[in-house]
Every structure is written in structure tokens, then in C-alpha cells.
Amino acid sequence: MLSVRGLTKRFGEFTAVDDLSFNVEQGQVYGFLGQNGAGKSTTIRMLLSLIRPTAGEINFFGQSLFTHRKEILSQIGAIVEKPDLYKYLSAMEHLNLFARFGGHRPDPKKHVLLLEKVGLAQRANSRVGTYSQGMRQRLALACALVNDPSLLILDEPTNGLDPQGIADMRQLIRSLCKEQGKTVLVSSHLLSEIEMIADRVLIIHKGKKVAEESMDSLTEKASQLKLQALPEKRYVLEAYFLSLTSQ
Amino acid sequence: MFGAILYTELFKIFRRPRTYISFGAIAVIVLLVQFALRVNGTEFIRFFTDSQADTFEIPESQILNGYFVCVAILHLILIHVPLLVALIAGDMIAGEAQTGTLRMLAAQPASRTTLLLAKFSASTIYVILLLLWMALFALGGSLLLFGQEDLVVFRETDLHIISQQDVLWRFIAAFIYAALALTMIAALALLLSVFAENALGPIVATVCIVIVFTILQQLKVPVFEQTINPWSFTTHMLGWKGFFYVEKTSEGVTINGSVENPMALVRSGAILIGYTFLFVLVAERVYRKKDILC
Numbered sequence: 001m002l003s004v005r006g007l008t009k010r011f012g013e014f015t016a017v018d019d020l021s022f023n024v025e026q027g028q029v030y031g032f033l034g035q036n037g038a039g040k041s042t043t044i045r046m047l048l049s050l051i052r053p054t055a056g057e058i059n060f061f062g063q064s065l066f067t068h069r070k071e072i073l074s075q076i077g078a079i080v081e082k083p084d085l086y087k088y089l090s091a092m093e094h095l096n097l098f099a100r101f102g103g104h105r106p107d108p109k110k111h112v113l114l115l116e117k118v119g120l121a122q123r124a125n126s127r128v129g130t131y132s133q134g135m136r137q138r139l140a141l142a143c144a145l146v147n148d149p150s151l152l153i154l155d156e157p158t159n160g161l162d163p164q165g166i167a168d169m170r171q172l173i174r175s176l177c178k179e180q181g182k183t184v185l186v187s188s189h190l191l192s193e194i195e196m197i198a199d200r201v202l203i204i205h206k207g208k209k210v211a212e213e214s215m216d217s218l219t220e221k222a223s224q225l226k227l228q229a230l231p232e233k234r235y236v237l238e239a240y241f242l243s244l245t246s247q
Numbered sequence: 248m249f250g251a252i253l254y255t256e257l258f259k260i261f262r263r264p265r266t267y268i269s270f271g272a273i274a275v276i277v278l279l280v281q282f283a284l285r286v287n288g289t290e291f292i293r294f295f296t297d298s299q300a301d302t303f304e305i306p307e308s309q310i311l312n313g314y315f316v317c318v319a320i321l322h323l324i325l326i327h328v329p330l331l332v333a334l335i336a337g338d339m340i341a342g343e344a345q346t347g348t349l350r351m352l353a354a355q356p357a358s359r360t361t362l363l364l365a366k367f368s369a370s371t372i373y374v375i376l377l378l379l380w381m382a383l384f385a386l387g388g389s390l391l392l393f394g395q396e397d398l399v400v401f402r403e404t405d406l407h408i409i410s411q412q413d414v415l416w417r418f419i420a421a422f423i424y425a426a427l428a429l430t431m432i433a434a435l436a437l438l439l440s441v442f443a444e445n446a447l448g449p450i451v452a453t454v455c456i457v458i459v460f461t462i463l464q465q466l467k468v469p470v471f472e473q474t475i476n477p478w479s480f481t482t483h484m485l486g487w488k489g490f491f492y493v494e495k496t497s498e499g500v501t502i503n504g505s506v507e508n509p510m511a512l513v514r515s516g517a518i519l520i521g522y523t524f525l526f527v528l529v530a531e532r533v534y535r536k537k538d539i540l541c
Binding site for chain 1: 251252255258351352539
């Protein structure tokens with residue numbers, strides 16, 4: 001589904017992403033972890049062709065992003081960092097707009113169902129300027145889903161959501177993956193959230209890959225660490241993450 | 248794909264309340280000028296005809312007609328319309344970068360070139376609608392309020408009298424020419440917008456560039472008259488006035504359907520189109536390769 005090889009991005013002397021390689025398989029929820037400034041957002045921007053890599057290859061669905069950008073991006077839905085939307089437009093107008101951007105004719109019935117799925121049907125025609133941050137996050141997810149993509153790239157999708165919103169988002173990501181066979185690449189600083197939904201996890205630190213494991217393998221490795229000092233042993237991913245990135 | 252994106256860009260422009268400030272401002276200014284000329288029109292005409300008043304009698308009531316008022320309005324406000332155009336075109340890329348929506352747009356399947364050209368086309372359509380609105384108020388409204396007569400145009404110590412049957416096409420040509428000039432301003436604002444991540448910067452920069460070149464033009468000193476001014480876009484932006492300068496026979500009789508210097512008008516139009524292409528081309532080259540970090 002997604003294959004990244006030797007991906008590097010330098011801003012002058014500073015190397016934001018350094019020789020990063022990983023694979024995402026179809027139907028997986030792939031967790032993407034790293035501390036603030038580790039290079040997660042830069043990587044995601046390169047995957048969405050917002051930033052040109054200094055070096056490396058990005059292939060989606062067996063095709064290079066650099067030569068098949070249009071075909072590839074028409075199969076991807078994304079949220080990049082804090083989703084900023086058009087405050088003077090309603091949720092329905094946003095979905096119409098993004099449907100057209102994807103080359104589709106707006107389908108009001110489908111859009112209402114989508115807004116029901118993300119819990120915004122009651123406010124479908126209210127201007128986004130009146131929405132809370134959590135509601136904007138939900139609408140951004142609906143915009144990412146409007147063209148029925150096979151791959152979702154979600155950068156911090158739970159930002160600004162209340163506990164119920166986080167639980168709903170978790171449930172939605174799981175159902176998209178399990179029931180609709182979609183692949184989800186999700187970055188988050190909420191390690192416990194990633195632990196609950198991811199099949200496989202990539203951890204980067206200072207732009208470099210420090211681990212790429214399935215959750216099962218990671219749980220096994222983490223159990224070999226000295227976790228006794230941690231008050232909550234169930235946060236396996238947190239313990240493993242800290243052991244890799246706090247050096 | 249281009250059509251769909253152009254539609255969404257126009258939809259965004261005309262759903263934004265601030266777009267209508269420009270339309271409102273033009274309506275208010277035109278109505279104020281019409282009101283002023285209705286009340287003090289005779290004094291206004293005397294101000295221009297002082298030098299000729301000793302030579303022959305000036306029929307102020309005939310001069311003050313709808314066509315004359317429209318030309319006066321165009322002289323007064325066309326020079327300020329670039330600000331209204333910059334408000335929209337300067338916001339096109341930089342405004343979206345500032346609000347964070349640019350990254351959502353740039354992650355869509357449409358190429359950046361398509362997106363930029365759609366934004367430029369939307370700005371051009373906005374310019375045309377703004378001028379149509381101005382024509383409705385300035386020409387339509389003035390004809391309604393002041394009636395139709397021959398048009399008298401004052402030019403330094405000379406008078407150009409254009410019969411009313413020969414006037415309408417000149418206004419249409421002048422508005423088309425103004426659309427060319429303002430589209431060039433939209434292209435300049437869009438170019439500056441590509442470099443910025445804050446909408447205010449390109450709007451202010453566009454207006455400053457227009458002001459600087461206008462001052463250089465008004466200085467009328469040889470050092471600028473022979474070097475910058477012949478190529479400065481502000482010189483050619485005022486070319487619309489040329490449609491109201493008519494050719495005369497050796498006996499001083501106006502030739503219907505003529506303009507004094509048609510080649511100068513063609514040259515000015517070509518320079519404006521050239522600048523527009525240049526600005527859009529550079530904007531496209533820069534935006535296509537730009538890293539979207541905001």
C-alpha cells in the first residue's frame with residue numbers, strides 16, 4: 001500500500017527527516033510516533049506532496065508519488081495537524097467543496113450520512129466559525145472521507161477532542177479499518193490511544209527511525225524492559241517509547 | 248478538474264462577507280459623486296473651463312450630463328480600485344496559508360498549477376464583476392439622473408466634443424481596458440501572495456508598488472520619463488482615457504468613431520497583457536516548487 005525508502009528532508013543545515021524507510025500494508029492501522037519536533041509532520045507533509053523530499057522514494061499502491069501524484073492523492077484522505085477550515089462555510093458546504101476538489105459531484109444524501117457518522121448531522125448547516133475545536137476535528141475527518149479514499153493519513157486526529165470525542169474517533173478509525181478495509185496511518189502523541197488501535201507502530205526520534213514493530217512484538221519486547229517502576233504497567237507502548245527516545 | 252476548482256474558488260470568494268465591502272464601497276462613492284455633481288455640478292464644470300470661459304460661452308447645463316458624470320467618476324475612482332482588487336487577489340494564497348487551509352487544498356489531487364490558475368481566473372472574474380457593478384452605477388445611474396447629451400472631455404487647454412451616438416462604444420472599450428489593467432493588478436497581488444504566509448503583506452505590498460510607480464509617473468522628470476515610465480504599468484493603466492480623446496479634421500471638426508492615438512492604446516494594452524502573463528508565470532513557477540510548511 002505504502003512504501004517509503006530513504007526519505008530525507010533537510011532545511012539548510014538542519015535534517016528534519018533522515019533516511020526514513022517503512023512499509024504500510026493494506027488494512028492496517030499504522031501508528032506513527034515521535035516526540036514534538038521528531039519529524040512526524042514533515043514526513044506526513046512529504047507523503048502528501050506538500051513538501052519536496054531532499055532524497056528518497058515514496059510509493060503508494062505500487063506507483064511513485066512523484067510521477068503519479070494525481071492518481072495517488074485521489075485515493076488518499078488526510079488531516080494535517082490542526083485542521084483549519086473555512087469559518088464562513090457550513091459543514092455541508094465543506095463536503096461539497098472537497099467532493100468537487102476530488103473530481104466528484106456533491107451527493108447531499110451521502111454527505112448527510114457522513115456527517116451522522118462523525119456526529120455533526122445536527123449542525124450540518126451551521127457556519128464552522130461557530131464550531132468548537134472538537135467539532136472542527138470531526139468535520140476535518142468527514143472531509144478526509146468524502147471521496148471514499150482507500151488510505152487515510154491522520155496527523156494528530158484526536159487533538160482538541162474531549163474524552164467522548166477521543167473514544168468516538170478511536171471507534172471510527174477501527175470501524176473504517178475492520179468494516180471497510182481502509183488503511184489508516186495515524187500519528188499521535190497520545191501513546192495509549194495508538195496502543196489501543198494500531199496493528200503496527202513506527203517510532204522516530206530526531207528524524208531517524210528507532211523502531212518499527214507490530215504491537216504484539218512490541219508488547220513482548222516491552223515486557224523484557226524493567227517496567228516495575230511504572231505505576232501503570234498496561235501502558236506498554238509508553239514504556240517502550242520512553243526507553244527509546246529519552247536517551 | 249479546472250472547472251470544478253474554479254467553481255469552488257468563486258464559491259469561496261462570494262460566500263465571504265468581506266467580498267461585498269468592495270461592491271458596497273463602489274456604490275457609496277459613485278452615489279456620493281453623483282449627489283455632489285447634482286448639487287454643485289455647475290461649479291465643478293467652471294473649475295475646468297476657467298481658461299476657455301473668456302474665449303466662448305460654456306453651456307454648463309448641457310455639459311453636465313450622464314456621460315460627463317460617468318467620465319468624472321472614472322477619473323476619480325479607477326485609480327483607487329487596485330486596492331479593492333488587491334484585497335481579494337492578495338488573499339488568494341497567503342490568506343489560505345495564514346488560516347491553514349492551504350495545506351488541505353494542496354493535498355488534493357489537482358496540481359498546484361491548476362489550483363493557481365483557478366485562483367487567478369477567479370480573481371479575474373471578480374475584477375470583471377466589480378467593473379460591471381461600477382458600470383451599472385456610474386454609467387447607468389448617471390444617465391438615469393443626468394440624462395443624455397454630447398460628451399465634452401476637458402484636456403488641458405483643449406476640449407473634445409463627442410456626439411452622444413459615438414459615446415457608448417467608448418465606455419465599453421474603456422471598461423474592457425480597465426478590466427485588463429485591474430487583471431494585471433490581480434496577477435501582481437497573486438504573485439506577491441505566493442511568497443507570503445500572511446494576507447496583509449501582499450495586499451499592502453501591491454498597493455505600495457502602485458503608489459510608488461504612480462508618484463514616479465506624476466513627477467514628470469526626464470530621469471524617470473525616459474527610463475522607467477514608458478514601461479511602468481501605472482503609465483499604461485490609465486490608457487482607458489485614450490478612448491475619450493478623438494481625432495479632429497484640420498478644420499477642428501471631430502471625426503466620429505476615431506481615437507487620437509490608436510497605436511498607443513494597442514501598445515499599452517499589449518504591455519499590460521505582457522505584465523499579466525509574466526506575473527502569473529513567475530507565481531506558477533514559485534508556487535509549484537514551494538514547500539508548504541504553514
